[in-house]
Amino acid sequence: MSSPVDSWRLKIQHKSGFQYAGPVSSSYNEARMWPRNDGRQAVLDAKVEVWPAARTYKYEDYWGTVVTAFDVHAEHETLTVAASSTVETLPPGDLIRDDEGVSxxxxxxxxxxxxxxxxxxxxxxxxxxxxxxxxxxxxxxxxxxxxxxxxxxxxxxxxxxxxxxxxxxxxxxxxxxxxxxxxxxxxxxxxxxxxxxxxxxxxxxxxxxxxxxxxxxxxxxxxxxxxxxxxxxxxxxxxxxxxxxxxxxxxxxxxxxxxxxxxVPPLKGIYAGPPSTGQAVEVTITRLR
CATH class of the missing domain: 3.10.620.30 (C8orf32 fold)
Structure with a gap:
């Protein structure tokens, strides 16, 4: 087990979204930007925000990934999703030797x-x-x-x-x-x-x-x-x-x-309206400890 001094604390800010060639009347979307708690990382806080404003709900998909799902029914020409999380991570520790493991x-x-x-x-x-x-x-x-x-x-x-x-x-x-x-x-x-x-x-x-x-x-x-x-x-x-x-x-x-x-795509969805003109992605990471 690693000592606390070996761990890192990382703040991740992930912004993504779509631009459209004209007004979109409705869209149905899933974001996979919420880190998982597991043996080598602990999520201290996390949130996902959507513009235009929409009610979101979370669930775990078949593979265990946290999904933030939301619908937008107001006309919009851009869709933006911003996820922010703080995660404690550990150094490598799950590799086994070449002569170990199953045959x-x-x-x-x-x-x-x-x-x-x-x-x-x-x-x-x-x-x-x-x-x-x-x-x-x-x-x-x-x-x-x-x-x-x-x-x-x-x-x-x-x-x-x-x-x-x-x-x-x-x-x-x-x-x-x-x-x-x-x-x-x-x-x-x-x-x-x-x-x-x-x-x-x-x-x-x-x-x-x-x-x-x-x-x-x-x-x-x-x-x-x-x-x-x-x-x-x-x-x-x-x-x-x-x-x-x-x-x-x-x-x-x-x-x-x-x-x-x-x-596991970070953001996907379907919508009614003109073609998408592009997707913007920004990821910023800060080591807090």
Whole structure:
């Protein structure tokens, strides 16, 4: 157990919204911007505000992500959602050694394969091609344990696919990033997730935030990032950030988990009116302690 001095306290301010080409008569929306309480982070306070003003209600979706849902029925040409939260985070602590965890035989036992069935299937964004499946097979043959193979996947993705901001959009997938050997954190996480599942290792995509400075100054507000990383089950859940090549720790704040990005988008909705002309996103993170 980490001592209190090892923890960070982060304030996250996340503002997002849509602009439209004319008046929208109504919209129905979901925001996933509320961090989760779990073993390595504690939410001290959080709120989500909407403009135009609308009544909001919260619930947990199928994957355990907190959703803020709201409808707007007054005419509007812009929609803005502002989320603010303060979260206490811990340093890395859930990684296990390469020689620990379950064996390959354990993974295929019915009690494990059935329990994590949904997190073993490829999805639209995590599917692989024949080249990647061959690479996965080679990794499987060289690694004695699922944990060792999972770490090898993360190292492979980071070495082979360059992190290039703006290289792809939110509609991209693992194969697109692999083909051009560059992408953003969502792409690297989708590729790692797909490779883990192809190995028979249950894996999930995690959406959240990352403080960009390992040596962050207390009280300094910086432009933060919406971020993505992966978690896999090798006897227990463990998390890793393949984009940065580091275990998930005090700089990471988890918001949602699922099979891929489509399960955890920060803001989505449907509306009646003219086309959207764009989406603006601003994330500011301040280390308070």
């Amino acid at each position: 390959w035989d354990d993974l295929v036992r019915p009690e494990n394969a059935d329990r994590w069935y949904e997190l073993l299937l490829p999805t639209r964004r995590t599917g692989l091609d024949a080249e990647l499946e061959s690479i996965v097979a080679d990794l499987r043959g060289r690694c004695a344990t699922p944990q060792a193979a999972a770490m090898a996947v993360c190292a492979f993705v980071r070495e082979e696919v360059a992190y290039v901001p703006g290289a792809t959009g939110v509609q991209s997938d693992a194969l697109h990033a692999w083909a051009q050997r560059k992408g953003v954190c969502q792409d690297l996480s989708h590729l790692a997730t797909g490779m883990l599942r192809a190995l028979g290792i249950p894996a999930r995509y995690v959406s959240g935030y990352l403080h960009p400075k390992p040596d962050a100054t207390i009280g300094e507000s910086v432009v933060g990032q919406s971020h993505a990383w992966v978690e896999w089950w090798a006897g227990r859940w463990t998390s890793y950030d393949p984009t940065n090549g580091v275990p998930v720790g005090e700089r990471h704040v988890a918001v949602g988990r699922g099979r891929e990005y489509d399960d």
